[in-house]
Amino acid sequence: MNPIQSFKPLALAAALCAAAIGAGCAGGDPVANRTEGKTPAIIGIPSDSVEKFGGQAGIDVWVDDLFYYILADNRINTIFTTHGHVQRQMALNKELENMVMGGPAHYSGASMSAAHAELGLTLTQFNAVVEDAYLACDAARTPYHVCNQLIAALAPFERVIVSR
């Protein structure tokens, strides 16, 4: 085989890489910084996701369960007890989760970058919240497949929430 040929995938990889970094810089990440609209996940979040979650009432239960697990999680709970405003965060998350899955709610809080910038969060801490999110789905008996619609909708926020 021609050695030049075998390097083609690498060259393509490098080009894609540069494109990805470029896209990330331009406009300061429009998806992860937005405060309105459904998350434009690839393949698409089904339009009945909010309904499958049990509507706003079901999302409210899920957020209550989420904060129960977060405050019981010794890996991250002190961040919330020292820097958080849990009542406000719960109310805002109830709006946000509805919004990102394509529901009608209006989110009235700060952008995810603004809300978390000062906290210096790590990916390890972010993943702890992801695990608590799945536990909250289990607690609310939200099927795994439905839970993944919310995960798809929240995942891009990682880019601005994790700053270390």
Place this chain on the structure above:
Amino acid sequence: MKGSRGSKLPFKRVAAVLAMAASCVGGSAHAGWFDYNDGKVFLTEGVSMADGAAGGGAVPWAVIAGNETRDGINGNVHFTYVSLPNYSALIPGAAIGFFDRFELSAAYAILPTGSTFDTVGLVNSVISGSSTSSTIGGVEPWNTTIKMQIYGAKVRVFGEAIYDSDNWIPQVAVGGFYKINQNKALLETLGANKSKDFEAYVAATKIFFPISTAIDITARYTAANEIGLTGFGGPNGDSRKVRFEGSLAYLLAKNIAIGGEYQQHGNNLGGHSVNLGTSSLTSVTNTLAALGLNGASTALTQQHESSWADIFAAYAPAKNLSFTMAMLDFGNITFTPNQIGFYLSVAASF
């Protein structure tokens, strides 16, 4: 959490050097020289593939072994058992993942060939006039066992398999294996060109949460026959080529995945009979016929090597323990067709 539990591990000096290298690639500084971390989400490290890297069962993925995130170091030990009609394989291995960026792996494949090479071995003994345990052409009269060391390294280049659910850019990693098959004489008998060789690959992995599905596509630059267990290249020389492989996994629950895999194989040895000493089998057909072994020549001609396919279920009862079960269809392997069997693999990370 940092630098606490891992500090007792023996590979700390190597780890420190690699950690520095990895943190350069990652572009972030780390305080400790050994940052133990177990922050990955369930099953997002994949499982351990046959060559020892993180992946599916046979296909290396772009994910990095171990439960660590970009914040630290983790690793796994794994053990795989394969059962086929004419072969079995035992593959213990271990891998270390540095900052979810760089992976080192080692595995040791032990493949008792059971009945397969007994025929070759017996014919050898007959031709050589020895009825006892003479080893000719690397084949024992009974149960020749193939052994192969596999060393691997992988680096994540770009892309985000998990978090970037809003773009199609997959997580891409490049990696390689260096494989040392210890049965040089047997490989010569089979007509393989080399007993040691490297393989290089590019893997692209992406999880699609809206459909709870993970997909990997890998291109491997290799000359391997049966992943190297029957050597590299054939009688017509070394022919390293790009071959494709892929996995599709449907996530049934946060700790259960089911799916299938495909791995393209080459055909370096198909149609080639065994080489006995300096002569190929064809020249001793008369001797064999005189011994009433008329069919031996056809029985000892290697079949067209088949590509591999499997369907699997992976289950992680705890975040740091996974079991993978698979049904395999490996088709023709050396002389023997219809190699349909099963695979069981256990991986523990720390």
